[in-house]
Amino acid sequence: xxxxxxxxxxxxxxxxFCVGLLSxxxxxxxxxxxxxxxxxxDYDRSDQGQVVVRELRVPRTIIGxxxxxxxxxxxxxxxxxxxxxxxxxxxxGTNAGAAFAVxxxxxxxxxxxxxxxxxxxxxxALGATVLVYLVASAGAGGPxxxxxxxxxxxxxxxxxxxxxALLLLDLETLDQARFWLAxxxxxxxxxxxxxxxxxxxVALVVALFMGRQVNALSLGEEVATGLGQRTALVRAIxxxxxxxxxxxxxxxxGPVAFVGLAVPHIVRSVVGxxxxxxxxxxxxxxxxxxxxxxxxxxxxVAPTELQVGIVCAAVGAPFLIYLVRGTKLAQL
Amino acid sequence: xxxxxxxxxxxxxxxxxxAVVGLVVGDFPASARSAIATAIWDRGGEFDFVINTLxxxxxxxxxxxxxxxxxxxxxxxxxxxxxxxxxxxxxxxxGAAACAVAILAIGLDTQWLxxxxxxxxxxxxxxxFVLSWRRxxxxxxxxxxxxxxxxxxxxxxxxxxxxxxxERVSAAARWQAGTLSSSSWSDARTLVIGxxxxxxxxFLLIRRLRVMQLGDDMALALGVGLERSRLAVITVGCGLAAxxxxxxxxxxxxxxxxxxxxxxxxxxxxxxxxxxxxxxxAVMLLSADLVAQRLFAPTVLPAGVVTAAAGxxxxxxxxxxxxxxx
Numbered sequence: 001x002x003x004x005x006x007x008x009x010x011x012x013x014x015x016x017f018c019v020g021l022l023s024x025x026x027x028x029x030x031x032x033x034x035x036x037x038x039x040x041x042d043y044d045r046s047d048q049g050q051v052v053v054r055e056l057r058v059p060r061t062i063i064g065x066x067x068x069x070x071x072x073x074x075x076x077x078x079x080x081x082x083x084x085x086x087x088x089x090x091x092x093g094t095n096a097g098a099a100f101a102v103x104x105x106x107x108x109x110x111x112x113x114x115x116x117x118x119x120x121x122x123x124x125a126l127g128a129t130v131l132v133y134l135v136a137s138a139g140a141g142g143p144x145x146x147x148x149x150x151x152x153x154x155x156x157x158x159x160x161x162x163x164x165a166l167l168l169l170d171l172e173t174l175d176q177a178r179f180w181l182a183x184x185x186x187x188x189x190x191x192x193x194x195x196x197x198x199x200x201x202v203a204l205v206v207a208l209f210m211g212r213q214v215n216a217l218s219l220g221e222e223v224a225t226g227l228g229q230r231t232a233l234v235r236a237i238x239x240x241x242x243x244x245x246x247x248x249x250x251x252x253x254g255p256v257a258f259v260g261l262a263v264p265h266i267v268r269s270v271v272g273x274x275x276x277x278x279x280x281x282x283x284x285x286x287x288x289x290x291x292x293x294x295x296x297x298x299x300x301v302a303p304t305e306l307q308v309g310i311v312c313a314a315v316g317a318p319f320l321i322y323l324v325r326g327t328k329l330a331q332l
Numbered sequence: 333x334x335x336x337x338x339x340x341x342x343x344x345x346x347x348x349x350x351a352v353v354g355l356v357v358g359d360f361p362a363s364a365r366s367a368i369a370t371a372i373w374d375r376g377g378e379f380d381f382v383i384n385t386l387x388x389x390x391x392x393x394x395x396x397x398x399x400x401x402x403x404x405x406x407x408x409x410x411x412x413x414x415x416x417x418x419x420x421x422x423x424x425x426x427g428a429a430a431c432a433v434a435i436l437a438i439g440l441d442t443q444w445l446x447x448x449x450x451x452x453x454x455x456x457x458x459x460x461f462v463l464s465w466r467r468x469x470x471x472x473x474x475x476x477x478x479x480x481x482x483x484x485x486x487x488x489x490x491x492x493x494x495x496x497x498x499e500r501v502s503a504a505a506r507w508q509a510g511t512l513s514s515s516s517w518s519d520a521r522t523l524v525i526g527x528x529x530x531x532x533x534x535f536l537l538i539r540r541l542r543v544m545q546l547g548d549d550m551a552l553a554l555g556v557g558l559e560r561s562r563l564a565v566i567t568v569g570c571g572l573a574a575x576x577x578x579x580x581x582x583x584x585x586x587x588x589x590x591x592x593x594x595x596x597x598x599x600x601x602x603x604x605x606x607x608x609x610x611x612x613x614a615v616m617l618l619s620a621d622l623v624a625q626r627l628f629a630p631t632v633l634p635a636g637v638v639t640a641a642a643g644x645x646x647x648x649x650x651x652x653x654x655x656x657x658x
Contacts, residue, residue, distance in 0.1 A: 153482075179494060307490070310487045310490055316483075320479075320480040
């Protein structure tokens with residue numbers, strides 16, 4: 001087993017490196033790899049290509065990586081702790097909550113920069129997730145997949161219609177918000193990274209060390225208690241991590257769906273059910289999916305761009321349907 | 333007189349009262365007597381345009397659309413045996429919206445909009461049904477596939493909204509909120525045709541639905557063809573939802589909410605309860621539309637915003653209680 005990881009872990013790392021390079025290389029302005037290399041190691045301010053890489057594409061790539069890791073690890077933790085194959089931040093209402101909070105901020109406080117949205121998005125994601133979980137976990141049987149998905153869909157629909165009402169009241173708000181609402185990592189500066197990097201870094205480290213506890217929990221409440229685990233405490237810490245990761249990710253990249261759902265499943269199908277590895281690989285492959293989707297979005301309708309959220313949904317929704325049609329759903 | 337019959341009579345009375353209020357209330361003042369007179373026997377006269385072109389069709393459309401949505405929701409909830417399902421949650425409305433938004437955002441001839449929306453709704457329903465079919469049919473799978481399709485179509489709408497200039501996008505956003513304010517007699521005619529075809533079938537399907545709720549084995553033993561009945565229920569439910577979304581746009585939460593109220597008042601599904609559901613749907617949409625018109629007058633809100641704003645919190649309450657009971 002360990003030998004297998006000795007091969008596949010460097011492979012995953014190499015994939016991430018390549019996707020990162022592609023993200024620096026491709027865009028509206030074609031820039032060759034040598035210029036990208038120079039921009040990083042031998043920065044020359046007078047070269048336009050290097051300036052574009054340094055000022056636009058490096059922040060974009062970093063944000064894509066952080067947000068991808070945030071979504072994917074949050075999804076992996078949710079799936080493990082709730083024993084729910086559909087556990088993922090987007091399905092649980094984080095995106096709708098963040099969208100509602102951001103649109104409210106644009107409408108009532110006149111905030112217009114992505115950096116200004118950050119805390120509103122974070123708070124909205126937190127509120128919506130807590131609400132969905134409370135609604136779905138009432139009653140015997142706890143939060144089953146169908147209950148969680150429906151509670152998430154209902155809360156999302158509710159927040160969505162309130163968001164729509166605000167957008168209707170004011171044309172300017174609609175014009176401002178529609179690009180953020182699509183889910184995008186372009187046009188972001190380093191400010192968001194500086195604000196959220198500590199949050200996401202701490203949550204990622206904690207999540208990476210929680211693999212063993214999540215393994216026990218994923219076998220069921222009784223087994224975990226029998227193994228001497230304080231399940232309530234583990235759940236609470238995992239919950240905090242999920243909110244911190246998904247909240248920061250949505251604050252940086254906007255409501256991007258399906259990275260958190262799809263990546264842990266892909267990882268699980270390769271490395272098996274051990275959450276110590278699932279969480280680690282999710283942290284590497286999540287950025288690959290988000291950045292990969294972003295690069296595709298830049299190329300597919302060039303010279304304009306397709307927002308990363310749209311590409312992710314176009315790839316992820318068929319994946320969700322495939323998942324639901326499979327028999328694995330009941331087994332997890 | 334049974335409880336259900338009393339409730340139905342009360343709902344019908346409420347519809348009449350609300351309809352009169354709908355005729356009288358507005359920016360252009362008209363007394364109750366002259367409003368009713370103009371609408372019914374004294375056509376022509378001072379208020380003819382305001383009453384017979386603006387307010388009367390709007391009231392009629394609200395009643396008919398409310399009936400369609402409520403019955404559609406009741407059928408879906410009985411079929412899937414889950415009180416949290418409705419055509420708008422599983423993406424039927426989003427399918428219609430994707431087509432309608434495409435027409436509005438690209439700037440095509442809006443005369444085709446209702447047909448495109450109808451086609452979008454029916455196509456989405458077919459897609460969900462086909463994709464959730466796997467060696468038979470499961471309600472849970474239908475819901476989850478529906479949520480997936482919903483997300484996909486939402487992405488399509490997002491793309492259209494980002495891609496095109498803000499003036500057309502704003503028209504599309506307005507359509508998406510679901511409004512009754514431009515209702516006409518031809519809208520009412522479309523709804524009447526839809527109801528005339530689908531409502532009797534809905535009542536005929538109730539017996540099968542009740543048997544199916546006893547469980548698949550029991551239903552088979554009693555000679556109910558399961559897959560055929562399910563297909564029939566889904567077709568009728570989607571048809572009703574599709575007609576409404578084509579005529580007035582997506583109106584959230586009516587289909588989800590009204591069957592709950594009817595169930596809480598009168599018990600499990602039967603012919604009488606379905607009738608009550610239909611009448612309550614009309615009551616809810618009529619009152620939502622009145623609130624939408626008058627709350628921030630002269631600014632008119634889309635009725636869909638009111639149904640969602642009022643219905644959502646109640647629904648969360650229902651959801652919690654249902655989960656506790658389950």
